[in-house]
Amino acid sequence: MAQPKEIQELNDLLKPRWVSGLWNVDHAERPSDPKTKVKPHLWKWHDIYDSLVQAKDKISVARGSVERRVIRLVNPGMAESEMTSHTILLSFQLIQPGEVAPGHRHTMSAFRFILQGHGAYTNVDGQKMVMEDGDLILTPQGCWHEHAHEGDRNMLWIDGLDVPFVQALQQISFDPYKQGRLPVKETVDPASFYGMTRPVGNELPETPKVLHYRWRETYPKLQGLARAANNPYDGVALEYINPQTGGPTFPTMSCRIQMLRPGEKTQSHRHTSTSIYHAFRGSGTTMINDHPFRWQKGDTFVVPLWHWHEHANASASDEALLFSMHDEPILRVFGLYREEAQSS
Numbered sequence: 001m002a003q004p005k006e007i008q009e010l011n012d013l014l015k016p017r018w019v020s021g022l023w024n025v026d027h028a029e030r031p032s033d034p035k036t037k038v039k040p041h042l043w044k045w046h047d048i049y050d051s052l053v054q055a056k057d058k059i060s061v062a063r064g065s066v067e068r069r070v071i072r073l074v075n076p077g078m079a080e081s082e083m084t085s086h087t088i089l090l091s092f093q094l095i096q097p098g099e100v101a102p103g104h105r106h107t108m109s110a111f112r113f114i115l116q117g118h119g120a121y122t123n124v125d126g127q128k129m130v131m132e133d134g135d136l137i138l139t140p141q142g143c144w145h146e147h148a149h150e151g152d153r154n155m156l157w158i159d160g161l162d163v164p165f166v167q168a169l170q171q172i173s174f175d176p177y178k179q180g181r182l183p184v185k186e187t188v189d190p191a192s193f194y195g196m197t198r199p200v201g202n203e204l205p206e207t208p209k210v211l212h213y214r215w216r217e218t219y220p221k222l223q224g225l226a227r228a229a230n231n232p233y234d235g236v237a238l239e240y241i242n243p244q245t246g247g248p249t250f251p252t253m254s255c256r257i258q259m260l261r262p263g264e265k266t267q268s269h270r271h272t273s274t275s276i277y278h279a280f281r282g283s284g285t286t287m288i289n290d291h292p293f294r295w296q297k298g299d300t301f302v303v304p305l306w307h308w309h310e311h312a313n314a315s316a317s318d319e320a321l322l323f324s325m326h327d328e329p330i331l332r333v334f335g336l337y338r339e340e341a342q343s344s
Contacts, residue, residue, distance in 0.1 A: 034272055035090060037258035038085045038304040040288040045279075046297025048073075052094040052156070061099045061310040067176075068101050070096050070159060073300060081164065083300060085274045088253060088329040089163040095120055095147055095155045103146035103177030106168050109250045110139040113158040113278070114215075115298075115325050119151015124211050126185035131155060134215025136240055136255060136282070141166075144184045160325050162252040210243050222259050222321075230269045233341070235260045235311065248329040260284060260320040268310040271339035273328035275303045282320025284313045309341055 003011070007023070014020060031172045059069045072091045073084045080344035093112075095101060097119070112122060121130045122137050124145045129137050139145045149155055155193040166172055218238065221321045226236040240249045248254035260266070260282070268287070277286070283296040288309045293301050303309045313320040331337035 032166060034306045036086065036274070036304045037077040038075050038274060038302065040291065040293065040302060040307060041076055041302040042293045042295060043073050045296070045300075048092050048300070049298070052092060056094060056096065056154075058121060061095065061101050062214075067104065069171075074218060075302060077304075078164075079328070083164045085164070085167075085263060085304070085327070087162060087165040087274060087330065088276060089118055089161045090161040090276050090300065090325070091146075091161075093157055093159050095149045096153050097149050097154070097222060099149050100181070101147040103144055103182035104145045105177070106174040107141050107171050108161045108163050108322075109141045109252055110145075110159060110161045111249065111253070111255055111325075112137040112139070113160070113255070115156045115158065115280075117153050117155035118154070119157040120147060120149040123182050123184055124149050126183060127211060128184045130214040131157065131289065132215060133220065136213040138211045140211075140250070143180055144177055148175065158323070160253065160255070160276075162327075164254055165327070165330065166210065180281070206307060212287060213240050222257060226259055226261060230261075230264075231258075233269045233310075234258050235264055235266055250329065251333070252327065252330055254326045254328050256324045256326070258322050258324065260311055260322070262318060263313060263316045264312050265312040268308050268342035269339055270306050270308045270342070271328070272305050272337055273326050273331050274305045275309075275324055275326045277301050277303070277322045277324045280321040280323045282315060282318055284311060284315075284320045287313050 005320065006288055011021065035062055048071060052069070055069055055071065061067070061069050070091045070093045071288060072082060072089060074082045075084050076084065100302050102125070113130070114131045114133055114137070116133060118132070121128050122139070122145060123129075124137070124139055125143045140341055163172075207245065222236060225238065227261045229236075231237050236261060237256055240257070242274040243246065257280075278300045279297050284292075286293045286295065286303070286309055288303055289307050293299055311322070
């Protein structure tokens, strides 16, 4: 709507003074419900894996070339920035036998969720952590880290970073490690670096630092919880906690693993946090604002903030497992997190 001539003249007067009147704010920019540019989307495993294979022989992981062979998931609503959401960047990384992804550090926090392969490890500040399927390995912000592969088959894992959030704060910084290979410490008890989970919503006391959550310890806990309880909106869900604080995995990201038991369907709800899911096992359908997103093992999908969603296991005989990441910790710090159940 065109403004009256006297208001246009006033605006023209204010502009060179680098001030602006609040009367110019469009009411559409102040909605009653939160809005987002992030769109619901599902990435198929075939496309992700084929993209990595196509890059395998064309992208060399070596100093002087590229440091990482990584395929990023680009949300259709974030095409300009090539991010997965407005707070999280999710990628997939492939490393071949004998390769070393050179050491570096940065202000972004990162995690690795291991999908397949054996013989590779991540070194985080001197702590060597061998990667196995289903493991979660953390790289807290500011930690030196490198990846090396001593096995005989390709390694694949998910990379999750809080890049867009840190970028919005204008705090991005990156340092390469310039002294060759990152050394491995031999004197620290590695047992103190292996982690914990808790049922979503529960609190736990402080315990030592953690960088590595082994699948062989996480999965039995998930199975035990499946026999005892469930969350009406997430099925059987565990959060990877930071034992130093009893809080979320990172101050900016929470990682979770959840099980949908055979035939299980969750109730619908929505929340002000954004969630990204990877189908680690099984298949199912997630309804997002009444639109079905059918997923199979290896697929990844995003549920934008304040979108109604519910999950259903497609199998009547097999469990389905979803690994997920959420920006909920950021919102809770600022008192912006809220959720709502859909009335039946």
